[in-house]
Amino acid sequence: MSETIFSKIIRREIPADIVYEDDLALAFRDVHPQAPVHILIIPKQVIVSIDAATDTDAALLGHLLLTVKRVATQEGLENGYRVVINTGEDGGQTVFHLHLHLLGKRSMAWPPG
Ligand code: AMP
Numbered sequence: 001m002s003e004t005i006f007s008k009i010i011r012r013e014i015p016a017d018i019v020y021e022d023d024l025a026l027a028f029r030d031v032h033p034q035a036p037v038h039i040l041i042i043p044k045q046v047i048v049s050i051d052a053a054t055d056t057d058a059a060l061l062g063h064l065l066l067t068v069k070r071v072a073t074q075e076g077l078e079n080g081y082r083v084v085i086n087t088g089e090d091g092g093q094t095v096f097h098l099h100l101h102l103l104g105k106r107s108m109a110w111p112p113g
Contacts, residue, residue: 006042006097020074024060025067027102035082036105037075041067047098049087068102077104084112 009016010026019039020027030038043060047053053061065083072081081104086093 002046002048002096004046004095004097006040006095006099007046010042010044020067020071022067024063027067027071030101034101035103035108037077037081037103039071039075039102041071041100041102043098048096049093049098050085051087053098064098064100068100071102072104075102075104077102080104082108 005014008014009018009028016028018026018028020041024045025041025043027039027041030040041064043064045060047057047060050061068083081102084101084103085091085098086101
């Protein structure tokens with residue numbers, strides 16, 4: 001099991017602006033927001049990346065997506081939002097604990113950079 005700064009946030013060893021928590025997941029505001037709403041949704045269990053997930057993680061992955069929806073509703077993102085999972089070096093992943101970026105309250109460009 002590899003530890004990242006997100007494990008410290010889960011254990012409340014470093015501060016974070018937590019907006020949602022349940023037994024399986026935690027959601028907190030990104031320290032370097034790329035949109036007016038930028039929240040990270042993470043599993044409490046360490047999964048390094050979506051590429052490291054296995055069939056046994058299927059229910060947890062579904063829970064994370066439904067948590068995105070719950071937090072988006074909580075944040076008033078009725079006009080839409082974007083969900084991003086950066087994966088590996090080419091995907092721009094910098095923290096190796098699976099996280100879903102929830103971005104909202106601005107219009108998103110496509111393709112992404
Ligand atoms: P990624 O580049 O997809 O791995 O995303 C990692 C994200 O974690 C970046 O958007 C960072 O701004 C964010 N981040 C890093 N450290 C913290 C922290 N202590 N609290 C909140 N967000 C963080």
